Amino acid sequence: MPxxxxxxxxxxxxxxxISGIRLASAKRFDWFGAYVVGLATAIGGGxxxxxLLDVTPAWMTNPIYLICTALALLWVIFFGRSLIRxxxxxxxxxxxxxxxxxxxxxxxSLALGYPFWVAIIMGSITGxxxxxxxxxxxxxxxxxxRKEIYAMACVVGGIAYWICDTIGMHSYGCQVIGGLTVFxxxxxxxxxxxxxxxxxxxxxxxxEGGGKWGTSS
Amino acid sequence: MPxxxxxxxxxxxxxxxISGIRLASAKRFDWFGAYVVGLATAIGGGxxxxxLLDVTPAWMTNPIYLICTALALLWVIFFGRSLIRxxxxxxxxxxxxxxxxxxxxxxxSLALGYPFWVAIIMGSITGxxxxxxxxxxxxxxxxxxRKEIYAMACVVGGIAYWICDTIGMHSYGCQVIGGLTVFxxxxxxxxxxxxxxxxxxxxxxxxEGGGKWGTSS
Amino acid sequence: MPxxxxxxxxxxxxxxxISGIRLASAKRFDWFGAYVVGLATAIGGGxxxxxLLDVTPAWMTNPIYLICTALALLWVIFFGRSLIRxxxxxxxxxxxxxxxxxxxxxxxSLALGYPFWVAIIMGSITGxxxxxxxxxxxxxxxxxxRKEIYAMACVVGGIAYWICDTIGMHSYGCQVIGGLTVFxxxxxxxxxxxxxxxxxxxxxxxxEGGGKWGTSS
Numbered sequence: 045m046p047x048x049x050x051x052x053x054x055x056x057x058x059x060x061x062i063s064g065i066r067l068a069s070a071k072r073f074d075w076f077g078a079y080v081v082g083l084a085t086a087i088g089g090g091x092x093x094x095x096l097l098d099v100t101p102a103w104m105t106n107p108i109y110l111i112c113t114a115l116a117l118l119w120v121i122f123f124g125r126s127l128i129r130x131x132x133x134x135x136x137x138x139x140x141x142x143x144x145x146x147x148x149x150x151x152x153s154l155a156l157g158y159p160f161w162v163a164i165i166m167g168s169i170t171g172x173x174x175x176x177x178x179x180x181x182x183x184x185x186x187x188x189x190r191k192e193i194y195a196m197a198c199v200v201g202g203i204a205y206w207i208c209d210t211i212g213m214h215s216y217g218c219q220v221i222g223g224l225t226v227f228x229x230x231x232x233x234x235x236x237x238x239x240x241x242x243x244x245x246x247x248x249x250x251x252e253g254g255g256k257w258g259t260s261s
Numbered sequence: 262m263p264x265x266x267x268x269x270x271x272x273x274x275x276x277x278x279i280s281g282i283r284l285a286s287a288k289r290f291d292w293f294g295a296y297v298v299g300l301a302t303a304i305g306g307g308x309x310x311x312x313l314l315d316v317t318p319a320w321m322t323n324p325i326y327l328i329c330t331a332l333a334l335l336w337v338i339f340f341g342r343s344l345i346r347x348x349x350x351x352x353x354x355x356x357x358x359x360x361x362x363x364x365x366x367x368x369x370s371l372a373l374g375y376p377f378w379v380a381i382i383m384g385s386i387t388g389x390x391x392x393x394x395x396x397x398x399x400x401x402x403x404x405x406x407r408k409e410i411y412a413m414a415c416v417v418g419g420i421a422y423w424i425c426d427t428i429g430m431h432s433y434g435c436q437v438i439g440g441l442t443v444f445x446x447x448x449x450x451x452x453x454x455x456x457x458x459x460x461x462x463x464x465x466x467x468x469e470g471g472g473k474w475g476t477s478s
Numbered sequence: 479m480p481x482x483x484x485x486x487x488x489x490x491x492x493x494x495x496i497s498g499i500r501l502a503s504a505k506r507f508d509w510f511g512a513y514v515v516g517l518a519t520a521i522g523g524g525x526x527x528x529x530l531l532d533v534t535p536a537w538m539t540n541p542i543y544l545i546c547t548a549l550a551l552l553w554v555i556f557f558g559r560s561l562i563r564x565x566x567x568x569x570x571x572x573x574x575x576x577x578x579x580x581x582x583x584x585x586x587s588l589a590l591g592y593p594f595w596v597a598i599i600m601g602s603i604t605g606x607x608x609x610x611x612x613x614x615x616x617x618x619x620x621x622x623x624r625k626e627i628y629a630m631a632c633v634v635g636g637i638a639y640w641i642c643d644t645i646g647m648h649s650y651g652c653q654v655i656g657g658l659t660v661f662x663x664x665x666x667x668x669x670x671x672x673x674x675x676x677x678x679x680x681x682x683x684x685x686e687g688g689g690k691w692g693t694s695s
Contacts, residue, residue, distance in 0.1 A: 068406070069460040076413050077406025078460045095312055095529055096538065104313065104379050124461060162538050176615075181393075183402045185617045189502070189511025196510050243503040243512045244558060285623070286677040293630050294623025295677045312529055321530065321596050341678060398610075400619045 056141020060086040061116035064178045083113045088174035143226035146171040146198040164202030171198040193233030201226030273358020277303040278333035281395045300330045305391035360443035363388040363415040381419030388415040410450030418443030490575020494520040495550035498612045517547045522608035577660035580605040580632040598636030605632040627667030635660030
């Protein structure tokens, strides 16, 4: 009998994997490539976090993430076209995953004794780094660097977690409020098209190839 | 006096490095860039495996991989044009490397006490992840995600290893059969143009930039 | 009261972060994306080194790198245009960072008991790998693989360090001479346009997609 958190974890993993598999399919990857991109999207953030924290990555101790990604691949193979109608559902699932993964990343880092600013970064890596790996694999500029409040929702949720902890709240309460903050921030940002400002490029650095300091010395 | 496995290891490393260096040369990298891409192709998979398994990467304990890559670079610098005639030879060498690296990855993971499904993934990472890093460095979509049975041969070989182990075969026999399975799978796949199906893209996700769930909520 | 080395570390981190943030701004990243690219440029090399050496990454024990990157982002937001006039200053700062990061990487590896050839590679990774991650994030072929003596300056400095150590010099002297060697090599290479040779591509490998060995068996 899975717990509530395990169900959320499954939903989030499934949604993250679907996101990777769909983008892979748009690039005409084969089934293997799509599976790898889906898996990297789902577990990439947690793996980087666990390597940095020097613990065994979660997916190496439990095959659920591999199975969940395989189910996501089957879903896209059989019901690919119907996914468009489900966009809003998957948006919610994806945001649930983002919220849960962030809270898990923050909690795991704190449990290992790291300070809060490390935990907030680890929460953001858990939530958002999988999408960066996905975009590197499909050879696109990572989406989260250019559009939408995505990783920033993780940061905001991590800060909420920290505030709750600072005012003496129980860790369970911190997790619920931290996760809800991620969820609500992301939903509101998408609903009201809230973005961060674009950093204006100076002309010099727009040159092709982006020579770092030129050879102007 | 090197052992038979060390000779195979040298051949595989050399072939993997050549593959990276040739693709780097097609992109007009300088000698340093070509060396780094060749090295990353040769040792990248094993390095990721060892980081995940939390052991010291093999190339940090033995300079043979650096020397082997340097020899591969010299080979391309001096005999670059003759490589085309040797394509079939290098294809065989590369497949020897793929088979050996896979078996080494599986064996190392099992020796560290991981379950078989982790070992099969680690075998595939050892064999195929170097090529992914190579393609990220030369800014191409990783070849193994789109064409050819390459990493799938590692998976098939890993499963053969597992079956041999399950029926009580000695680990030496498992390695030989696992490695031969990778080798034969790859050779047959290339000879008979066996591919995995391409995952069909749904229209929605073909949009430029690949917006994940759009802003449709 | 910060030490001289801490001041150099701050200068180097700031210059590396500026380099990442400016290239991100040329690609129209938002503030968050620019911050992440700046941070990855500044701490990416040291993080890869510390993961390979199996120690806790430096930035997880001291928030100075995050703060320094935030200051670099503010600088670009407010004084973006004036940066062009300061190109020569930033070139010097960047080279100071390269020299210091290299020496820190070499010293840390030696202190952990690794042989010199590992230490030289770790010094080069510390100095140059952040720039590779930056270029992967902005979806460009890594600059250091194609142009300029950049990582090679780290290798030369690492070898100088090794020679000083071999002739019995005190570690402090090794560090000063190693760092100065990196600094001078880089300055001279840029001033006199010294490059490594480009590796000539053979026709076969110039095909689109870069099929590894073709299907010619």
